[in-house]
Amino acid sequence: MEEMHKKELCCIFNYAPLYRTSIYSLIDSEYDAMFFFGDEPVEGRGSSGIAQMDRSIFRRTPGRIVNRVLFGRIPWRSGMLSLPFRFRTFLVSGDFNWAYFPFLALCRILGRKVYAWGHGFKELKRYACLKRLYMKWLDGYFVYGARTARRMEELGFDGTKLHVIYNSLGTGTDPESNRLLGGEIYHSRFGNRLPVIIFAGRLTAAKRLDMLVDAYIEHSIEGLRYNLVIVGDGPEMGMLRRKVENAPFASGVWLYGECYDEKRLSVLLYNATLCVSPGNVGLTAVHAMSYGTPVVSHNDFMTQMPEYETVVEGRTGLLYRAGDYADLKRAIRQWLTSGRSREEIRMDCYREIDARWNSLYQLDVLKSVISR
Numbered sequence: 001m002e003e004m005h006k007k008e009l010c011c012i013f014n015y016a017p018l019y020r021t022s023i024y025s026l027i028d029s030e031y032d033a034m035f036f037f038g039d040e041p042v043e044g045r046g047s048s049g050i051a052q053m054d055r056s057i058f059r060r061t062p063g064r065i066v067n068r069v070l071f072g073r074i075p076w077r078s079g080m081l082s083l084p085f086r087f088r089t090f091l092v093s094g095d096f097n098w099a100y101f102p103f104l105a106l107c108r109i110l111g112r113k114v115y116a117w118g119h120g121f122k123e124l125k126r127y128a129c130l131k132r133l134y135m136k137w138l139d140g141y142f143v144y145g146a147r148t149a150r151r152m153e154e155l156g157f158d159g160t161k162l163h164v165i166y167n168s169l170g171t172g173t174d175p176e177s178n179r180l181l182g183g184e185i186y187h188s189r190f191g192n193r194l195p196v197i198i199f200a201g202r203l204t205a206a207k208r209l210d211m212l213v214d215a216y217i218e219h220s221i222e223g224l225r226y227n228l229v230i231v232g233d234g235p236e237m238g239m240l241r242r243k244v245e246n247a248p249f250a251s252g253v254w255l256y257g258e259c260y261d262e263k264r265l266s267v268l269l270y271n272a273t274l275c276v277s278p279g280n281v282g283l284t285a286v287h288a289m290s291y292g293t294p295v296v297s298h299n300d301f302m303t304q305m306p307e308y309e310t311v312v313e314g315r316t317g318l319l320y321r322a323g324d325y326a327d328l329k330r331a332i333r334q335w336l337t338s339g340r341s342r343e344e345i346r347m348d349c350y351r352e353i354d355a356r357w358n359s360l361y362q363l364d365v366l367k368s369v370i371s372r
Contacts, residue, residue: 006030016052023168035060037065038064064079065077077097088113090114094117117165120144121148124155141162143163144307145309165366168357168359168362171360185271190227196227197229198229200259202232202234216249227254241255281311290349292345293349294317300322318334
């Protein structure tokens with residue numbers, strides 16, 4: 001009987017990334033939901049190493065949307081146009097996409113509601129008129145960051161359609177369970193109890209990990225000692241190996257390699273002192289703070305990912321001037337010498353994640369908007 005009273009919702013997403021298992025599971029339990037997924041996280045760019053979720057978790061077997069590129073440059077999603085004849089309410093991947101216009105036009109003709117979920121627009125240099133039409137035809141837009149929502153209002157978009165949903169990796173923090181993660185992993189590796197700076201993520205040029213290694217070497221020479229752990233793999237691994245190989249204090253650097261095992265990652269993050277992502281930080285910030293580890297990243301809103309909003313200056317981390325190597329060094333030194341207790345910092349991180357950056361918060365936002 002309960003299943004009969006659940007509201008119908010058709011979810012069309014371009015990919016099924018592992019990190020979204022929590023929020024998609026909650027949507028599936030709250031709604032009579034039917035999910036449709038494409039094959040790629042970004043049309044035409046491959047999987048980019050993004051792990052996929054186990055689709056057997058859903059009550060109804062997900063359908064498939066085929067991501068295509070027409071005429072060598074126009075994204076298209078085969079299979080969408082039949083769906084407005086089957087469902088009344090839609091939640092779709094929300095970034096601007098040519099493929100949505102026929103779909104949205106058909107939904108308007110049939111009186112269907114369509115809500116989008118994406119990064120939003122920080123500028124209107126390209127396709128400004130089409131982006132405005134796209135937003136006009138939507139019933140609502142769930143945007144990841146509050147600053148992007150404010151920017152969109154400045155650009156003239158209807159603020160009543162914008163709903164800040166943030167991002168998540170799970171339902172929230174678990175301080176009691178996290179305490180069990182405390183251990184000697186870094187003492188065993190390095191043979192000392194120096195502070196530990198960690199980076200965890202894909203090793204790409206955009207992450208500017210060269211700056212992080214250079215800062216470690218110079219700090220060590222200057223007398224600010226800590227250990228550096230870089231978790232992940234990617235095209236920059238060769239560069240990092242070469243940079244570390246003959247560097248002073250190289251014994252304090254651990255190029256850990258790729259790791260998708262949350263049990264291992266949780267130990268690495270919990271026992272670190274600070275997470276530093278000199279380039280875009282993304283969900284690495286949410287991941288680190290979920291285990292009570294603060295974050296340093298850059299302050300350029302136009303190039304950052306929305307998750308940099310987790311950084312509350314002086315409480316959950318610091319932001320340095322984008323591209324300014326000296327200021328990155330300053331931020332690391334400032335944090336490591338601040339004198340704040342590790343437990344106080346840990347609790348600030350937990351409070352930030354539990355306030356907004358969790359799937360329960362996201363579900364509440366979705367329900368409050370879609371039920372109107």
